[in-house]
Amino acid sequence: MENKKPKKRQLTSVKGMRDIIDDQYYQFQGFFEKAQEIALYYGFKPIETPIVEHEDVFTSSIGIGTDIIDKEMYTLKTKGGDHLALRPEHTAGIMRSYIENGMQALPQPVMFYSYGPVFRHDNPQKGRYRQFWQFDMDVIGSDKSILDALVIKTAWTILSEAGATNLSVEINSIGDKECRSGYIKELVSYYKKNINSLPAIDRERLKTNPLRILDSKEEKTIEINQNAPETLSHLCPSCKKHFKEVLEYLEETEIPYSINKCLVRGLSYYTRTVIEIVEEDKETGKKMTMTAGGRYDYLGKQLGSKKDVAAVGISIGVDRIVESSWFAKLSPRIIKKPKIYFIQLGFDAKLKSLNVIEILRKGKIPIAQSISKDNLGAQLATAEKLGMGYAIIFGQKEALEGSVIFRDMSNRSQETIKLPKLLEYIKKIT
């Protein structure tokens, strides 16, 4: 083996992907725990689908012609020749699982929550990464309007419990196959009438995805959109009824909503209800979308179900929440922050120190330590630096007689405790 390395290259994480360490990790876990708990109360059950799926699962559901598929999906070809993709969202995989596992046979609807990393190959910026985390909820197997409201309410509750205080729901309906095609025709002809004042970028969209012109940020287009035909006034009677019911449920739960006539979704599987929950920053007034979702009654069939499978779902962007100034810093329940610092001194003590730590572990007493050090002063100084309330000092003498010194860092008082009495003593003191 020739070692002809010209220069060693610094290995780094992949662009847009990052390490999540210590406190930040706990914040993610804390959020997930809280979100799960709330989802369980509302009747959701857990599901975890693979991070990698056949590429078709996403191309046939999210839709070719959307940016997510055309530009942002991580695809790979295996040595066996399979075309796979890292999931860019949770919903398609969950629907695939529903169909594959014959969940139509279960009492409907089935309600799932799922969380974990998803991947999109996009340029990173604030609150946006190539690997990011979503908490996702889906209600599959029913088209009842109360389920739209349920999903919104659950997501709303999760965001509130995570510390958000300026939330609002933006909602719209984009109709179903009965009414949508007629509406789109009318919309397209409206834009064609105004084609001369339409910015180039939106002329392009007219060909690929005319609905998206509605939420264009071009000034000219916003002006034109003032008089564009509205999706709501073109809904067929059943869609209209469905939408009206959803709003009634929201009113009853006292969730403030506003109808956003220009709200459309980038994914092509959506039907009827589309939703975003936004948080407005108190200082800057900037609105940040924390959560988005909607109804997707045709997705099941696109993924190979023989019958239509009505469903509604919502995804919460966790990275943005955890990074927000208002985030409640939920910490996971399993984590106990150590209050006691373990100090050992001398060879015999060092030998036995792992046994003492194990006694404490069995008694569910978390500790911090630096057993690699020898010097008492240095260890005490570290305990002080870490803000520990107590120290256990285990020295030569203590090792011989099977005891420890228990020291209160605040007033420097200390007491010698026999090892068998230690747990009892600590529980009394702390």
Add this chain to the structure above:
RNA sequence: GUGCCUAUAGUGUAACGGUUAGCACUAGAGUUUGUGGAACUCUCAGUCUGGGUUCAAAUCCCAGUAGGCACCCCA
């Protein structure tokens, strides 16, 4: 994919195109015989990568890469 800004030890910073790239913190080792935020000594460690201009580049130019911000899009 596009545009603008940025890049010096682990972190924060300094160096008119001209000595051996300086300082602080952090980290590690040690000293003070088993009791506190300390002191002292020592050590590790840097100009993102690749080209170019120049007698001379951390410094100027180009490209790449990464980061930030915005756009596209989206959570």
